[in-house]
Amino acid sequence: MSRDKSYAAVMARKNEIMKKALGVDYEEYELSDIAFDYDTMMEDVDLTMEDIRRIQREVSVGDTPLVELRNLTALARKFSEPGKGARIFIKDEAGNPSGSFKDRRASLSVYKAKELGYKGVVTATSGNYGAAVASQAAKLGLKCIVVQECYDSEGIGQPEILEKRRKCEALGAEVISLTVGPELFYTFLSILEETGYFNASLYSSFGIRGVESLGYEIAEEVKEKYGKFPEAVLVTHAGGGNLTGTARGLRQAGAEETRVIGVSVDLKGLHMASDVDFNKKSFTTGHTGFGIPFATFPDRSDVPRSAARPLRYMDEYYLVKQGEVFYMTEALAQLEGLERGPAGNTSLTAAFAMARDMKDTDILVVQETEYTGAGKHPLAQLSFARERGVKVFFGNSDEEIPGKNIILPERPEDIRLRSVDLENLKRSLLKNIVADKKIERVTELDLFYLMEEVRASYDFVKLELQLLGVNVVL
Numbered sequence: 001m002s003r004d005k006s007y008a009a010v011m012a013r014k015n016e017i018m019k020k021a022l023g024v025d026y027e028e029y030e031l032s033d034i035a036f037d038y039d040t041m042m043e044d045v046d047l048t049m050e051d052i053r054r055i056q057r058e059v060s061v062g063d064t065p066l067v068e069l070r071n072l073t074a075l076a077r078k079f080s081e082p083g084k085g086a087r088i089f090i091k092d093e094a095g096n097p098s099g100s101f102k103d104r105r106a107s108l109s110v111y112k113a114k115e116l117g118y119k120g121v122v123t124a125t126s127g128n129y130g131a132a133v134a135s136q137a138a139k140l141g142l143k144c145i146v147v148q149e150c151y152d153s154e155g156i157g158q159p160e161i162l163e164k165r166r167k168c169e170a171l172g173a174e175v176i177s178l179t180v181g182p183e184l185f186y187t188f189l190s191i192l193e194e195t196g197y198f199n200a201s202l203y204s205s206f207g208i209r210g211v212e213s214l215g216y217e218i219a220e221e222v223k224e225k226y227g228k229f230p231e232a233v234l235v236t237h238a239g240g241g242n243l244t245g246t247a248r249g250l251r252q253a254g255a256e257e258t259r260v261i262g263v264s265v266d267l268k269g270l271h272m273a274s275d276v277d278f279n280k281k282s283f284t285t286g287h288t289g290f291g292i293p294f295a296t297f298p299d300r301s302d303v304p305r306s307a308a309r310p311l312r313y314m315d316e317y318y319l320v321k322q323g324e325v326f327y328m329t330e331a332l333a334q335l336e337g338l339e340r341g342p343a344g345n346t347s348l349t350a351a352f353a354m355a356r357d358m359k360d361t362d363i364l365v366v367q368e369t370e371y372t373g374a375g376k377h378p379l380a381q382l383s384f385a386r387e388r389g390v391k392v393f394f395g396n397s398d399e400e401i402p403g404k405n406i407i408l409p410e411r412p413e414d415i416r417l418r419s420v421d422l423e424n425l426k427r428s429l430l431k432n433i434v435a436d437k438k439i440e441r442v443t444e445l446d447l448f449y450l451m452e453e454v455r456a457s458y459d460f461v462k463l464e465l466q467l468l469g470v471n472v473v474l
Contacts, residue, residue: 003193010189015304021192021199023116026304033437035449036305038312042248045108045209049252052108052213059139061107062213064095066221066365071335072348076355079413086231086358088351090366091218094340098128098135098171099371101214105202105241106132108210113198114140120197122147124188124302126284127164128343128370133200134173144173145197147188151179152278159384160284160342163375180278188302202241203301203308211245212252218365219253229255230363232354234347237262237317238290240298240308246367247313259315263350264291266319266418267402279388280403282322282381286346291317292420296428297436311429311454317420320349321397323408324415326378328352331412341376344369353417382406426454430464441471 003009010017019025029037047055056062069088077085096103110133113121120143123133130146137144146168150157157165168175176191178184192199201207215233222230233250235243247260265287270277272289281287295314298306325342328349333339347366355364374380382392391405397414400407409415430450433439442450442465450461462472 005190007186010186010193013193014189017189017193018199018303021122021197022201022204022303023112024204029305031449032443032446034433034439034442034446038309038452041305042205042209042307045205047209049212049216052209055111056104056107056210056213059107059136060097061103062096062217064217065092066090066218067092067338069332069336072331072352073355075331075335075412076352077360080356083360084356084358085360086355086362086364087360088348088355088364088366089222089230090344090348090369091214093214093344093368094371097139098131098167100128100132100343101211101242101368101370102129102132103135104210104214105129105207105245106136106200106210109133109198109200109204109206110136110140110142112206113142113200116198118196118198119143120145120195121200122188122191122195122197123200123202124148124184125202127161127168128285129202130168130173130175131164131171134168134171138172143197145176145191145195146173147176147184147191148178149180149184150177153179153275155179156279158279158281158284159375159380161375163373180273180275182273185302199302201301201303202239203303203306205307208241208245208248208307211241212249214367215246215249216253217249218246218367219250219255219258222363222365223253226363228363229258230365231358232259232261233365233367234261234263234351234354235367236286236343236346237264237295237310237314238285238287239294239301240306240310242368243310244308244313260313261350262291262310262314262317263347264288264317264319265325265346266321266400270402277403279384280390282385282390282406283325283342283346286343288319292425295425297432309453311422311426312452314422317422317425318350318417319420320346320353320415320417321400321407322402323397323400323406324349326382326406327408328415329378338369339372341370341372342381349415350417352412353415426456426460427464429454430461431468434465434468434470439470441473444474447472447474
């Protein structure tokens with residue numbers, strides 16, 4: 001008997017489809033209408049760090065080089081007070097098979113798909129993760145389908161996104177190219193149901209645990225070479241999985257005191273899923289259109305309970321401007337001889353500004369780089385922006401208006417950090433949970449769960465819930 005394939009019917013079956021496509025029953029982890037057992041969900045990926053690294057080494061993932069950026073560090077010190085100017089390092093993830101850290105996520109997801117007997121994998125992505133899944137599926141002999149938003153309603157796509165599509169296809173994936181809009185999730189669910197393939201989600205516990213090796217390697221290598229853990233690790237923040245996995249890996253390696261710092265490109269005012277705004281963004285990920293919404297409501301993802309919970313792990317959060325990232329991309333190429341794509345350069349931009357205020361004995365690690373190419377290159381993105389009416393010029397980056405202009409800093413010392421108030425994000429997360437679940441009362445179990453979810457005190461969470469009109473029953 002054929003099933004109703006209408007939008008409403010498929011969306012109504014989403015939990016059923018997800019359960020079948022992941023081999024995970026999320027209901028087992030539900031403790032109440034609010035609380036769920038996050039730690040057990042993560043532990044049920046029954047693999048040690050040694051297991052994860054073994055699995056990844058078998059498919060040539062991980063063990064990437066840690067590179068000190070001596071010339072950029074020297075430049076930062078030119079604009080620092082005596083004794084200031086931290087040493088800047090990058091974990092060069094471009095050496096992974098598909099060219100980004102996302103091979104770590106994909107390696108574990110595709111491994112589980114193979115182990116569980118699925119014939120193929122499906123993922124929804126802007127591109128880098130799709131290439132990673134396609135690469136790993138090719139290695140393990142599985143079929144791969146990538147669902148990707150490529151175009152606006154006029155059929156025009158960003159150079160970076162189109163390059164990612166070509167990369168997915170080159171690695172053997174079937175790519176379903178869509179215009180921006182709500183049909184992405186519907187199409188994704190329909191394909192999962194029709195094919196019976198595995199959901200290689202960015203946000204499953206398998207994907208996040210795969211990133212843990214990245215944080216672990218950073219801690220291990222810095223400690224071995226320099227006798228201490230890094231003072232800070234900077235992570236480009238979008239959906240939260242990169243930060244979550246890296247932070248968990250750092251903790252497992254013993255780097256409890258290392259500050260985990262999220263960084264996003266400031267694209268305030270441009271909606272993540274807007275057709276009008278789609279091609280006004282010169283960054284397809286790592287920006288506030290993902291970073292803020294996914295921090296304040298992580299379960300908006302394509303699994304019932306996202307394993308990416310950034311506010312549980314983030315110590316600080318900063319924004320940088322588009323023009324500053326383009327500037328730093330060129331600086332990395334011309335001073336260090338490394339041409340790398342825009343994602344990791346977002347965190348590198350913040351690291352350059354941050355290093356100037358830290359001791360010259362401190363170590364800052366930018367935890368990922370990605371491959372570059374014709375579509376990812378700054379010239380391609382800037383030319384596309386100009387064609388779409390965005391002005392590009394040198395000036396004061398603080399005057400940059402996303403979608404209207406891209407302002408390159410006139411001098412390296414003009415690059416700076418803009419702090420995001422984490423307490424406000426935590427309040428927004430609590431507010432979103434209360435509104436989504438229509439919560440009128442919470443128990444002590446819920447309260448302690450929410451304390452972990454927003455990494456805040458008992459008094460903070462209790463007061464915020466009371467301000468939202470929630471009855472706290474103890």
